[in-house]
Amino acid sequence: MSTEPNSEEHMTHTGPDWPRTVSDPADARTTDDVDYSPRELDRSAPFYVAGHRGLVGSAIWRHLESQGFENLIGATSRELDLRDRDAVEAFMARHAPRYLVLAAAKVGGIGANSTRPVDFLSDNLRIQLNVLDAARAAGVERVLFLGSSCIYPKLAEQPLRENALLTGYLEPTNDAYAIAKIAGILHVQSVRRQYGLPWISAMPTNLYGPGDNFSPAGSHVLPAMIRRYDEAVRNGDTEITNWGSGSPRREFLHVDDLASACLFLLEHYDGPQQVNVGVGEDVTIKELAELVATATGYRGVTHWDASKPDGTPRKLMEVSHLTSLGWTAAIDLPTGLEDTVAWYRAHRDSARGM
16 A cells, blocks of 8 residues: 655754643643643533534534534535635624534645645645634634644654654655644644633544545545455455555554544643644554455455555654543554444445545
């Protein structure tokens, strides 16, 4: 399977004096103390999930419903273009949400990010500015901004710690998207400093689950692998060739676990530092292929084309901050893959990218 290409040498300058690891009091701003006291959200208050039809937003919506939230607000991209500032302001003023999770974003695979960086930078900056500015104007009490692990430098020390932000060069194949997400983190931190609002940011690792993008051109490694192995099973193929050596290591978090973590953070965390969300464990791409083969029922042979690029050797999130608050992932990878394969097969004709 294709992964990120190799990149330039590491940059040695240090990042800005932002809060680093919140667990270290010396790194926290005295003007923005961290609050870990539980604060249960009002289940009857209006709660806007921006991007509620996507992989992440739909999982958050399902989780909030399961936890008794009665007044969820959502709008499809046809109903509300989040790049349209006037429309977003009118929507926010009309619905007056008390809580908001910003899960909407323009996303894509390596090819799309590499060939259309302006789109990924411009669209995501507009979405974030419009939604966050309108939320502040409408008096939204609690906001959770969701970013991505791609905000961290390509050659940052593994596992990736929150304080690695802006300490080196980004992965060039998605640096425009990453810069937009970094801007979102700074936007939330700036709102905290300037307006004193308890807004927070979270950075999930690689995600998978029901509703993922299985397009051959736009999907990431795990859904692409599910599609390929499922096709082999249906076609009776006995051999599959994947790109690379299979040695790179990657971490995968089921999207339902992310949804659980989002609500947990909104009710248990109030600090300026972005919080990593992951499982704290990784697998090799070859191990992932074996798990996907088991989940899909593929019994053939898998070959590896080592002439193709492997990409970054490892990408693992350091999640001790989140686990110290009391949250850990509940869905192991084999179980999550079975769930995802079952969903894909039930929605094969209508799933994104089909």
